[in-house]
Amino acid sequence: MEQELQSFVAMLTELWTMLVAQSRNLLLPSRLTQIAILLVCVAVSWGFARATLPRMRAWMRGLEGWPKWRLRFVLLVEKRLWLMYFILLAWLSVAGMRMITTFPSRRYILALVASIATAWLIVSLTTRLVRNPLLRRMVSWGLWVWVTLYFLGLTDEASDVLDGIAIQFGDFRLSALAILKALVVTALLFTFARMLAGTTSARIRRNDDISPSMQVLLVKIVQIVLFSAAFFIGLKAVGFDLTGLAVLSGAVGVGLGFGLQKVVSNLVSGVIILLDKSVKPGDVISLGETFGWITALGARYVSITTRDGKEYLIPNEDLITGQVVNWSHQNEFVRLDIYFGTAYADDPHLVRKVAIEAAASVNRVLADRPPVCHIVGFGDSSVDYILRFWITDPTGGLTNIRGNVYLALWDAFKENGISIPFPQREVKVLEGSSLVTRPEAGTRPPDGGAVD
Structure with a gap:
């Protein structure tokens, strides 16, 4: 342990020495000139962005009827307009310096900053494919750091530093570098799996030969297979041993089976509903006091929308064990x-x-x-x-x-003169009986007596 700590400190010292040496080279006159050009590019690009943003936003307000992916792309461009102007000006500066001088060192910093800025822009645009905000942010920052180190030529040194930060349990060694690789690889695989699942799901839903319930079942099977494969391939790609995971998952599965009986019951009931085709999206059903049509079949529940706009989430188990009236099961009559x-x-x-x-x-x-x-x-x-x-x-x-x-x-x-009757009540006074009226409150009888 002490030897590993010493080697880690030595690597940090070497990396710091390299950074100090590179910073001293920035004080050379040719390097200072390039830094000044970059500062001018920053100021000019900021001015261009401030001048063109109002017109662009006014143009964006009139984009009605565009697909959502186009609108999202335009919004991404609007948020990164300053960076795009800077990249354009930086590469123009590199081209201008190439025409003025043939020495690569005269334009080295310009080309380096332009390359890093271009890579940052590409990363910020491509990582929008990751829908999860937290995962997208982690992937973005990881790729930004990696491309920066790559263009600076510090990838090997940074890898050695991250690999030195590790925890070891017997023969198993888990380093920060392995965790970082696992996150990046798993995120990329999950993004690819989501795109492939979306494309496959769209094709399945467009196939009229497949019933709606079977479409839902196939879509769920495709999603489970793709995302499970992405997860396990990501773990295997970084050298994680899946044998121990299999034993652990078996023990965890037994414990979850007792604690999540209702959840498992709903999941199994959902599969049964999809297989026996008792209900499908679009069916009109009655379950107790709930009447509406099925809008979605979930893994745990069925979504039913009523005529008054309320959406009920009915557990799948209730549809299996309860009495359900399907108004459109076999036919629409x-x-x-x-x-x-x-x-x-x-x-x-x-x-x-x-x-x-x-x-x-x-x-x-x-x-x-x-x-x-x-x-x-x-x-x-x-x-x-x-x-x-x-x-x-x-x-x-x-x-x-x-x-x-x-x-x-x-x-x-x-x-047609047909009447709809309503109940009528009659009061009859029988022969030989007398009708006695009670005086109103506050009045006195004619003989002046007291009122009971």
Whole structure:
């Protein structure tokens, strides 16, 4: 341990000596001239950016209808406009110095700074492919440091320093360099896996020969395979031994199996739902008091959107163990029933005819499956009927179509003189009884007596 510490200190001392020697070379007249040119480039590029940013932002406000990836790219360019101006001016300065003098040392710093700035710009643009903000920031800073060291010629020295920072457990040695490589390689593999998964998922969803539920299942399988492969390949690429990980994962799996029974149950239920095709995206279902259509099938839950805009996340286990009404499982035909009553004085044959014609006149009610109307009972105040009709678009709502049919019945009954009765109460005074009224509060009886 002491020997490793001494070698690490020696490497740091050597690196510091090299940096001091390079800084002394900056005091040469030719180097000072190049530094002055770079400062002028910084000032001019800053002025150009301040002058052109208002016009660019005004132009960006009119970019309506552009794809999102184009808008994001334009926004990236707008945020890095100053750096782009600086890179352009720096390379123009390098070209100008090449025309003035043939000595490479006269333009060495200019070319070095222009190369580093160009690499920084490329890194900042390409790392936008990493969606996770924390991971993107780590990858960006890591690549910025690496390209800077690469152009300065300090990659070997920096690698030796990072490799000297290590923790050792028996035969296993974990250094800062290995951790850094693992992060970079895993991030790149995850980015590639995400892009490949997105492309594959888009092709699967465009295939009409595959059912919606199978599309979701295939997309999830592709995502799991690609991201798992990216993770394990990233660990293997940096020399991590996966044998111990397999033993550890088995022990952890047993513990998680007891603690995450509900989660595992929902995951297994989600796979069963995708395989048996009992529900799929777009189906209209009822589960308890929840009625809506399925918008997404998740690994743990099913997303259901109701007519009032609420989104319910139903655990997959509830769809397996509970009673679910799928209004569009085998076909789109849905029969609806409404109940009404008419007065005893109205002809029931006329009532049935008028009700059927009224229901058939409403949009969304099927004509090839005509409505039917039947008497279902004789009530206290009315003759009770049931009106049945069919629709094929339950996603358009059920309450609204029922309301439209009720309005059509109201208009048709009013036009044909059919009345809808309501309960009426009568009070009869039997023969031989007398009606006694109680005086109002605050009044006195005619004989002047007291009021009870």
